[in-house]
Amino acid sequence: MITSLNSVTFIGINAVLVNVEIFIANGIPGIMIVGLPDVSTKEAKDRVKAAIKNSGFEYPVKKITINLAPADLRKEGPLFDLPFAIGILVSAGLLKCALNLGDYIIAGELSLDGAIKKVNGVIALGILAKKLNKKLIIPYENINSAKFLGVNFLAFSHLKDVCAFISGTQLTGIAGENSSVYIHDIKNVSSNAASFKMIISGINNINIVKDKENYPDFSDIKGQELAKRAILTAVSGHHNILMIGPPGSGKTMLAQSIAGIQPDLSLEESIETSNIYSFSNKKINDETRLIARRPFIPVHHTVSIAGLIGGGASNPLPGDISLAHNGVLFIDEFSELSKKTLDSLRQPMEDKTINLSRSKFSIVLPCNFMLVAAMNPCPCGYYGDIKHECKCSSAEIYKFYTKLSGPILDRFDIFIEVYSANLDELIVNEKAASSSEIKNSIEKTRQIQLKRFRDNGIRFNASIKSSEIEKYFAVSSSALELAQSAIKKLNISSRGYYRILRVSRTIADLGQKDEIDADSVLEALNYRNTKLLRV
Ligand SMILES: Nc1ncnc2c1ncn2[C@@H]1O[C@H](COP(=O)(O)OP(=O)(O)OP(=O)(O)O)[C@@H](O)[C@H]1O
Ligand SMILES: [Mg+2]
Ligand SMILES: [Zn+2]
CATH class of the missing domain: 3.30.230.10 (Ribosomal Protein S5; domain 2)
Incomplete structure (x- = not known):
């Protein structure tokens, strides 16, 4: 038989x-x-x-x-x-x-x-x-x-x-x-989504993977109001952010604090990300539970391309960009990445999926990550710093910036220059907002975004296609005028223009505004006002 x-x-x-x-x-x-x-x-x-x-x-x-x-x-x-x-x-x-x-x-x-x-x-x-x-x-x-x-x-x-x-x-x-x-x-x-929510809110947290909470709390970071606002905006809309500043200014600390303010994962997102983890050879998942936290994946600048984007084996293993799906990929010392590695990020950052071809078949892995990058402004670290003199020649600085080719810089939504907090900021006694307070504001903007995109499955402002922006974003006429005149003056690419609109939408969401107004555009434009783009 x-x-x-x-x-x-x-x-x-x-x-x-x-x-x-x-x-x-x-x-x-x-x-x-x-x-x-x-x-x-x-x-x-x-x-x-x-x-x-x-x-x-x-x-x-x-x-x-x-x-x-x-x-x-x-x-x-x-x-x-x-x-x-x-x-x-x-x-x-x-x-x-x-x-x-x-x-x-x-x-x-x-x-x-x-x-x-x-x-x-x-x-x-x-x-x-x-x-x-x-x-x-x-x-x-x-x-x-x-x-x-x-x-x-x-x-x-x-x-x-x-x-x-x-x-x-x-x-x-x-x-x-x-x-x-x-x-x-x-x-x-009872509804699986409801029971999952119960688990992540801690009523029954025996079944979840809780990573060690060894990241700095937002309230541990003194001063740095501008950088914190930029980070709040970036995490709210899942926008890529690049932090530039001299040694010791707190870039790494600011970036790591993001691990504690990301919004909760929905069940659907958790299933997607947990599924990717289960095909990883890194022991992040033990196959007996779903992950409950958005990933925060730090990547060292010496990472191999296969380790970063995926590859190897007959059935390719997901790389760090896929392990960061629905969360953050953090690359410290960003300018130290090789040109080849930087270029390998371009296609996946645009498509939010990565195509890995094998002789017989090709596989597509999701990689909708938010890129958080940090770097010094020049090889010696002090270009533009008021307290220290930069020792680099202009040729060295030019070489440093041209490696971060235009197309990769064009994929960041928010640039911020981070300077060391000054003494009065460091000794201030007032307790700054904590990570859990910041996370609450982020959860609110997240609900606004989920409602906005409920008919098309998009989860964050950063993920909307340029062709669909007009359908989903209401923009006031003065805001539109401001954005359009700025792109002419600052010679911003059309990709950059849409990035400005997406960030403006998130800023307007943080202010609970239905329409993108001129103030929101102005703030978004400020996030592109960096010497990096002018070299
Ligand atoms: N605003 C701040 N509030 C509290 N501590 C700070 C602040 N800025 C810096 N620090 C302290 O200084 C240390 C150095 O900061 P961090 O490593 O984040 O700097 P960095 O900008 O990444 O420097 P590098 O360019 O050398 O990597 C931190 O561990 C932290 O203890
Ligand atoms: Mg650092
Ligand atoms: Zn220098």
Whole structure:
């Protein structure tokens, strides 16, 4: 008898359905797997055999053929253990099947004793199951990342329990003391979005990854009112920001404080970002939970291009720009990046996705990050500083700026020059606004933006396409006049013009203004008033 089941493999960060066919016949005993299995899939043979025996079944002494389709797709990982074991038992007539296996997608790694171990890619699996209207059979350890995906699933910790479920008998704890069974029926759980919100607001925060809160609080930063206002604006609308200033002026501190003021992730955003994390080889995610905080990914200026934009391996790994999806990519000492690395950022910053081509296929990964960059104004660090003399020649300064080619500078929305706070600012006793107060104002502008873009899925002002700006942004006539005369005078590109409008929209949102007014444009123009653009 041939048994057919559904499982998956992955292309990029997407799950693709794989049909597992199992055929048992008389012949020389053994398992043959055909259809491009990788090494870990081939190794399933021994695990499956031991797991079946240790779950109280007899192992069929027959010729077992397993076919994985589509044949041209490489099948990765040990997640096929569970579908193989079930398929073998059903095909051999050792397990009666009381349900339609075609309704389920099955994934799980088996231990030799029959225990089911967690697998990678459960979020992608859930997204696929939802699209195909199928249910999941997955490891018990993966339930916390599957719970919020809006799919029906069953989760088991032992092969014995899965078999009991399939044969229509008892459902709980048949495998003994350590066995767990979980049934997730979306009809019976309160809205997933609501329960996720509960989790991130801390009512039940055992299931989330909370990064160490080792960033400076906004109130620790003395003075720097202009820089703080620029940061508030940038984070509110997800605008790219470049901070330029002499050594010790507080750029790194200001940038790091952003980690504590980003707005909460929505469930949808968390699913997107957690899914990317689950394909990373960095141990940021342990596959058993969703992330609840917007990423803040610091990148060292010596980063490799593959590390930054993604690459390597047969199934490319996401780079830092994708790990920063829906959050911040922070590049300190920005001017130290190689020209090649700087150029590699241009396309993904424009498209908010990155295309990684491989010989057989090309994958697209999301990378809608906000770039926060910091640098000194010249090689010695003191160009334009009033307290120290700059020791660079004009040729050195020219070379320094031309490397940051026009097109990359054109992708920043906000430029600020940061100078060291002076003594009276540093000893001021008044407590400045805290990160949580700043975060509250940002959450308010975020709600305004979500409402504005509710019909097109955009989340922040920075993400709106130039062609759609007119539809979504109301601009007063004096503001329009000001913006248009400024671009002529300051020789701003059309890309720069739209960036000014986007930032103006965020500034108007912070002031709860329906229309972009001249004041908002003026402030946005100020954020482009930097010597960097004039060299
Ligand atoms: N406005 C400020 N309020 C409180 N502390 C400050 C402020 N500015 C600077 N500092 C202190 O000075 C230290 C140096 O600041 P930071 O490292 O952020 O400077 P930087 O501009 O990044 O310098 P570099 O160009 O050398 O990297 C910080 O660790 C912080 O303790
Ligand atoms: Mg620094
Ligand atoms: Zn200098």
